[in-house]
Amino acid sequence: MSAKIISPKTYVLVWLALMILLFLTWGASEINFGVFSPVIAIVIAVIKMLLVVLIFMHVRYSSRLTWVFAAAGFLWLMIMITLTMGDYLTRGTVRPQNKSIPEWKVDTESQSR
Amino acid sequence: MAEATNAIAEQFDSSEQQHESAWLGLWAFLATEVLFFGGVFLGYIVYRHVYYESFVLASRTTNLVYGTVNTAVLLTSSLTMALAVHAAQVGKNKNLVRFLILTILLAITFMGVKGVEYYEHYKDHQIPGPSFVLKGAPEGELFYYFYFTMTGLHALHVVIGIGLLSVMALLAARRRFNPAYYTPVELSGLYWHFVDIVWIFLYPLIYLISRHS
Structure with a gap:
């Protein structure tokens, strides 16, 4: 199989980024940003999704x-x-x-x- | 037995082509899953717009700590899953089994926390039905219908994932995978990451967006 092998270090870095984003979105929910509160939460969720899809699910390295x-x-x-x-x-x-x-x-x- | 799993089915020209077909097949399945969950998500967004006050009030009665802990658990299980696929790619069979078991344990932890959370909803009369009570939110029951449908469907996917990964761990323990053939592990991983992504969106929709708005 010709699938690219990604180093475990990359995976751990992505996981760290995901945890930081989780902390950010949780913290942001405690602050009143008015109408932007849902926007911030959804934007962070989209960034998390992209990290998982591109790196964990190997889409970045796929056809x-x-x-x-x-x-x-x-x-x-x-x-x-x-x-x-x-x-x-x-x-x-x-x-x-x-x-x-x-x-x-x-x-x-x-x-x- | 190892030869049998490495064999190319007769409709394929090469193992690469066979792998790409299985890979794209699972992505097509995930696209249908996106729309399956998407329908419920859309319903939730529409009714949150129509019954805004009730949904905001009801949403604030959910437990943010359980939601946040479970998000961290699932994100970590995605890491262990990615590491399991990596172990399969480089042929470290023992690590493959270990990471699969770790992923399963994290999934069970998630279900445990969810169970405690459901039990507290039960104690607080937040399960839709004759004994449902939520003061000041006339459509709060509708919120909890959506809550239990969305988290319940997600939990069902987690349970299916636990079963799938258990089979993979069993097969890996019997040395059925090697760097030339690990497609089932890889595809189970895709499914598991998808379950994680569904939760990545459930978490803000249920727990976060109504805290201050």
């Missing part, structure tokens, strides 16, 4: 076809989440044609949380 396979699931997941949330996050922001602006404002105010 281009492996890159396509690995990216496919993630890409389709992103499409699913983006389109669905594109709907939910914009509900009530477009005025229906059969309603005047005052009518529509009353409607959206009664619906908003």
Whole structure:
């Protein structure tokens, strides 16, 4: 088999990085960053995922076809989440044609949380 | 027996081609797993948006310490798994068995912590059903439906992983793998790292993002 052999030292370094990121994301959750709190948590999770996928799962050293396979699931997941949330996050922001602006404002105010 | 496991099936030209097929096959399976978990994740994100206050309140009743400890345990088990595959690549069979057993032990630790956590949810009436109580969060029960579905499906994958790695440890102890043939160990490793990645995302979604927002 022609798979590349990566030194255990690299693996231990990646693990150290993962633990530091875990500590960071845990610490960040104790601080109030407002709307950025979830953003920070998800960005750190994505970095952790990339470290695991690229090094532990050897994708960095694998064929281009492996890159396509690995990216496919993630890409389709992103499409699913983006389109669905594109709907939910914009509900009530477009005025229906059969309603005047005052009518529509009353409607959206009664619906908003 | 060693010759039999090294043999190339007749549809393949070379052992490289055979290996690449198995490797890509597992990646295709993992893509379906991404969408399997992704559906539940998306449901969680949508309902967290729709019932924001309830989800934030309910999310704060989860135990951050258990979640963080379990993340560390799983990340470490990914390291031992990567080291097990490395041991197989360089033909250190004893190390391969050792690292596989270590990975299994870490997986069992994860399940133990999860069990204690579930038991505390049970004591605190946080299991959805007639005795569910969560004051101030009318849709808190829905949060816990998602919580138990997501962590339960993940735990199921951990249990399958423990079984898979036990078989690998057994085969390794019988010297079925060598530097020329260790595909099953490598592919079990991929699966195990995937289970780790699911938790990498479950951890912020359940425990972190609602602490301050």
